[in-house]
Each structure stands twice: as C-alpha cells, then as structure tokens.
Amino acid sequence: MPGTLYLCATPIGNLEDMTFRCIRILKEVDLIAAEDTRNSIKLLNHFEIKTPMTSYHEYNKIEKGHKLVEHLLNGEDIALITDAGTPGISDPGEELVKMCQEAGIVVTAIPGAAACITALTISGLSTRRFAFEAFLPADKKERQAVLDELKEETRTIVLYEAPHRLLKTLQLLYDTIGNRKISICRELTKKHETVFAATMEEALAYYNNHEPKGECVMVIEGKSRDEIRAEEQAHWEEMTIEEHMEYYESQGIDRKEAMKRVAKDRGIGKRDVYKALL
Template identity: 40%
Template sequence: MGPGDGAEPKGSPWARGSKPSAGLYLVATPIGNLGDITLRALDVLGHADLVACEDTRVTGKLMQLLGLKAPLSPYHDHNADKARPALLARLRKGEVVALVSDAGTPMVSDPGFKLVRDCIESDIPVTALPGASAVLTALQLSGIAAERFLFAGFLPSKGAARRAALQELAQVPATMVFYESPHRTGESLADMVTVLGDRMGAVTRELTKLHEEVARGSLAQLAQRYADTPPRGEVAIVVSGPGAGGPVTQADMEGRLRAEIEKGLSVKDASALVAAETGHPRRDVYAKALRLFRGGNEE
C-alpha cells in the first residue's frame, strides 16, 4: 500500500492525536512565508522528542511562532561529527527525532546526509516530509525549462575557482540552479557569461517573502543589472542549459529559423521550436524571424 491509497498505516505521522512511530523525520520548513508549513510538519514537530537543527535560535523562533515546544539540539557542519553519535543513540532507544534546516528542505546544502546514511546502515527508519524548497521555487518562477535540472549549490567565492567550477558544468545538458550571496551575484553572473556563454537566466530573491522578486533575461543583461547594485536577501540563480553544440549565436539562430521555415513551418511555429531548443525568449525569436522573413506565412 502506498501514498494515495486512502488508508493510513498504524503510527502514521499525520494521524490525528497520535505520536509518530520512532525514527528520523526530515522536515521541510518555510523559506519565508510561515503559511507554507505543512500539517504533517506541525504534527511531527509537535510530537518530537528532539529537533536537530542548524541554528537553535532560528528554529527556536520558528517553533515559538508555530506555538510548538520541543527540545532543540544543534546539528551543523561544525559539530556534526560529534553530535551524530548522540542522535543515533536516541534513535536506537526508540525516540522521534526531527531534522530541520534553517529554512527549506533538509539534505540540500547541509550535513544531514551523513546522519541519514548512518540511520540506514543501522536499520533506523527514516521518513521525509516534503515542503518548501528554494531550488524548486526558483525553477518554477524562472520561466526556464525544468524537465532536466541540476542543483549546483554555491559556487566558489574566488573568481578563478568559480570560473573553473563553471567550466566543469559548461556542457551539462540541463538547466542549472545555484545559490549565491547577494554581494557576489554580479561577479558570478559575469563569470557565467564568460564561461557558459550568454544563456537565458533568472535571478530570484526573497522567495515567498514580502519583497519576492524574479529578474529574467540573458546572463549578460542580468550581469549588467547587478554589477553595481547587488540584490538584497537570499538569492538563487537559474541558468538555461547549453544549446546544441554550445551557446547559440545570432547566426546560429538565423540558420535554425531558416531551416525550419524551409521545411514548411510557419514563422510562428518555427520561432516556437527554435525558442524551445535554445532557451531564448519566444517573443525575441519571433521578432527576429519576422525581421528576417517578413512577408512570409506568419501563422
């Protein structure tokens, strides 16, 4: 029996009034809007014997806002090796331990995978509670194809190392998502133009919060926009994948348009096809096609 079968197994963490069965629960928390907490998350956090978190101050404030009380224990990059044995000991005793990050889904840019790995090796149950994710939210709002994507985390802070990292990713046939600090956003975008070519991109900030903003355009346009005025708040950058053979030049685009129209496609249909293949905005490709083939079959 699986999700959606209509019946709740005994000890289900979403069963009203019951304590979840023992094990590790990976609990997603809001990335900005408190209303994005899930009912399952509320139930598990409310019943947990312990909540392991990156920063007890951040999670403590969240618990207070949600009206929940549970012991908190820090679990982060700097103490994970020392803290993990104690967490495993409590789990082996049959306790309910919830693992949260400061915001969003655990296991994304945090040390949680080592705890999960050790639980799996010790036959300790592990359950994930889906919820808010900056990666997926950025993808949704970017306007860039997301059938295949790669989360690339944070790029190195130094220019040479950052460009080397981008070079390793240059031919990955997928949309990419990066986390970035606001004050390095302009520099990173400029390096992306240099290494990846002028692909389409989106800079998202303060997702789900009051001042949520998504800037879309070519990487060159975005680099210019943020060169002297860094964005504020938490930033995620979405970059389209490479075109066939690498970044698409204007000559390449004209050639593709011409080839499709010669096959009998209308200007409109040819533009839609080339836009999908290259990641360029459909309106821009259509405008170029009209300039090149004005008088042709536009429908």
C-alpha cells in the same frame, strides 16, 4: 525498536507554507535537531511547539550525528530541520541520513518548501531536466572544475548565491559559459519576491548599478543542442575532407560507411563528399 528520523521541511520565507503534518510531527517527536537553534526557536514559538531542541550544523555534524544516532537507537524519534527549506538539500543533513541508514534507522521525509524547486518552477526556463549545483565551491580550483562542467551542461542549471557574492559569480559564469538566459529569483515566498529574467550580459549591467539584496537562486539555461552541433561541425570543418575520411578509415571503417559519417558530421550530402574526394 529504534526511533525514526523525520526530515521536516520548513518555510523558506512565508510561515503560511508550514504544513499541518510538519507541525504535528515537530510536536510529537522527542527531540528536534536544528541547524540554528536561535533561528528555529522563532518558528517553534510561532506554532507553539514545546519540543526540546539541540543544534546540528556543519561544524558538529560528525560528533553530534553519532549522538543523535544513539538517541534514535534507544527508541527516540528525532525531527531534523534546517534554517529554511528541506533538510539534506545543500546542508549537513545528508551526513546524518547516511549515518542512520548505516545503523538501520528508518528515515522519512515530511515534504514542503525547497528554494531550488520554487525558483525553477517560476523561472520561465525549461523544468523537464535540471542540474542542481547549490553554492559554487569556495576553493578556486574546485570552483573552476565545476564551472568547466557547467559550460557543457545541457540541462537547466540551478545555483544558490549570497547577495554580496552575486556580481562576482555572475561574472565568473559569463566568462565561462557565455551569454545564456538567466532568471535570478530573490526573496522567494516573501512580500518582495522578484524574478529577474534576462541574459547574463543584462544581469551584469543591472547589478553593476543596483546592489543585490536577499538570498538569490540563479536559474540558467543549459547549452542548446544546436550550439553543440554547431561546435562539432566547426571542429570537423577544420579538417579537409580527405583528413576527415582518414580519421574514420584508420579505425577500420569501410570507405562507404566513412563517407556516410563524414557527410553527417559536416552537414552535407554523400554526393558532395564523393565529388570532393574525386
């Protein structure tokens, strides 16, 4: 029988967030695949885990992925860990999961810390619906395409950013989506954890005078439905009521229904539409 791939979440800062189950699995598996073995050896040593370790990262994910699948098909159990947090979230683990599913290998998760969820829950912004974008693309055109999509996003947005790029990214976001509310979460679960809740303008002013430090998670409010309605109403008001009526009637909609839709689009009564047409 093939072995099992365990996706083991590790602490994002505070070692006390390591679960008992994760420690047990890391001790029991035949091999640990780690994003950075130099970083992970500190974690393993702290919990006295002696399991052999191999590297699995962005630059060897295909070649090493096939080798790991061979081990699994031979009946070995493997644990996948990332530098910090949950494997498969903004890291090459997703590629290995695909390979395992295609090969009929069981994949299971050992849940634990995830920076995106941790930041979202303490941000003070809406948590019911959110869009996780991880890091913005490095390619300029691809990055602008993502920013254009985020401009219309109504869900809370969660982004990762390195401290040396934070100010530039804040400016890009401000130029694209405007002066939204934002919570910048730093050093999550660590001694100097901070949540800076502000507007985009306030965040830009602050970080122009204070050097950002520590990995950041940005949680940004989505576009409000009131804002969307105001934009739509402004679009319709650029037309005359006659032109607005023609827009609907040209689609085969009868005059009574067209008047009803025009009134709704413009936020006025049907009687006002009727009077304007007279």
